[in-house]
Amino acid sequence: MEKAKVYYADMRTSFNENLPQKLERLMERAGIGKIDFQNKYVAIKIHFGEPGNLAYLRPNYAAVVAKTVKKLGGKPFLTDCNTLYVGGRKNALDHLDAAYQNGFSPFATDCHVLIADGLKGTDEALVPVEGGEYVKEAKIGQAIMDADIIISLNHFKGHEATGFGGALKNLGMGCGSRAGKMEMHSAGKPYVDTEQCIGCGRCIKICAHDAPSIRDKKASIDHEKCVGCGRCIGVCPADAVQPAGDESNDILNRKIAEYSKAVIQGRPNFHINLVIDVSPNCDCHAENDIPIVPDVGMFASFDPVALDLACADAVNKQPVIANSQLDRMPHTHGDHFCDSAPSTNWKTGIEHGVKIGIGTTDYELIQI
Incomplete structure (x- = not known):
């Protein structure tokens, strides 16, 4: 089997080339032009950064990717899915506010922002996972699955649950709807924090299996009836419905790999990792600690597994x-x-990605 090609550029600049120009050259050398973009919808999957976090990728990098796609004839949009946890990006309106606050406006990036799983995180496509051991049908944000081409633009940094976050994390966890994120984090079913519950009954209306009920103005979920779809999490206005969060980190990584397969299988895909501001934790935090290592550079490949390993x-x-x-x-x-x-x-996660056929650990690093 031929080695995967991973292209690399350091962060040095010159009077003749700045960092955005260097990223454009890296993508061109890595072969992004081999994809037929003509009149195709192109989802650029990115993390917009939790408000308060300053380690997320600058919108300048997203603008380079969007302009490159447009130059090649495509119709790009920046996208992410809503978060499972309570924070500044749990619904599409707050999420857009966060994106614009952090600089990801159409004026700065030359393309629009779409929150892929809709207003409340329930707009999802059910995607079969070929050969999935843990996930048979992934719940992916609908707008991401409506796209013809997927490009991941990833901040490569540490992560408190998966070790690091790169292409697989951004594709797998990042493209999951709120219910999909619950599936990756949990082997169990959601429960109600009664102190937060306001007894509105929206969980009852959304459930197709009559699992939630209200007694004494507080909801509860019958796990005998619950199928674990997680839709009640998305509609709860008080964030009272919570995932079990009982999955091991190893299984979490494997589920992320299987969700990544659901996102990229059957369509062109291309991936970019920027190994800069390598904070110890995810950009989902409302803060960022100082980097654990110096900035390394930019990497690009058609193989997300080889890219993350490199x-x-x-x-x-x-x-x-x-x-x-x-x-x-x-x-x-x-x-x-x-x-x-x-x-x-x-x-x-790397090993499972190889096992399910989305990449290889045998790579050739090519510096430009």
């Missing part, structure tokens, strides 16, 4: 930044991400 290998070659979270942790694993978040093992 970036992890590159990060592990970097020195640790003094006074960072990683610097304060025991270095017992021989791996920066596992040392920074000892309960994680990012390799499980």
Whole structure:
């Protein structure tokens, strides 16, 4: 089998080339022009950053990708799905506010923003996962599945549950609807936090299985009837319906790989990782700690597994930044991400991605 090609550029600039121009050159060298974009809808999957977090990718990078797609004849849009947790991006209106607040306006990025799973995170496509061991039918944001082509533009950084977040995390977890995110995080079924419940009954109206009921103005969910679809989570106005959150990190990584397969299977896809501002935790946090290693560079590939592995290998070659979270942790694993978040093992997601056929660990790194 031929090695996957992963293209790399460092973050050095010159009087003749700035970073946006370098990213454009990287994409061209990595072969983005081989895709037929003519009159195709192109979903550019990105994380807009939780309000308060400043480690997310600058909109300047998204603008480069959008303009490249337009130059090749495509119709790009920036997209993400609503979050499962309570925060600034749990519904489409708040999510758009967050995106615009962080600079992702059509004027800055040269394309529009669509929240893929709709107003309340319930607008989803049910996508069969070929060969899925944990997920038979992924719940993916409808607008993402309506696109003809998917490009992931990923901030490669640490993550407290998966070890790191890169292409697979942005594709798998990021493209899942709120119910899809619950499926990845949980093997159980949702429950009601009665202290937060306001007894509005919206969970009863949305459920097709008569699982929720209200007694003494508080809802409860009958797990004998509940099928775990998670729609009640999306419609609850008080965030009283909560996922079980009982899945192990290893299985979480494998489910993310299977959701990634649902997103990319059967259509052209291309992936970019920017290994900069490598914060220890996800951009979903309303804050960001200092980076754990110095900036590394930009990477691009048609293979999301090889891309993530190449970036992890590159990060592990970097020195640790003094006074960072990683610097304060025991270095017992021989791996920066596992040392920074000892309960994680990012390799499980990589291995499962290979097993289900979405990529390879055999890569060739080509510096431009």
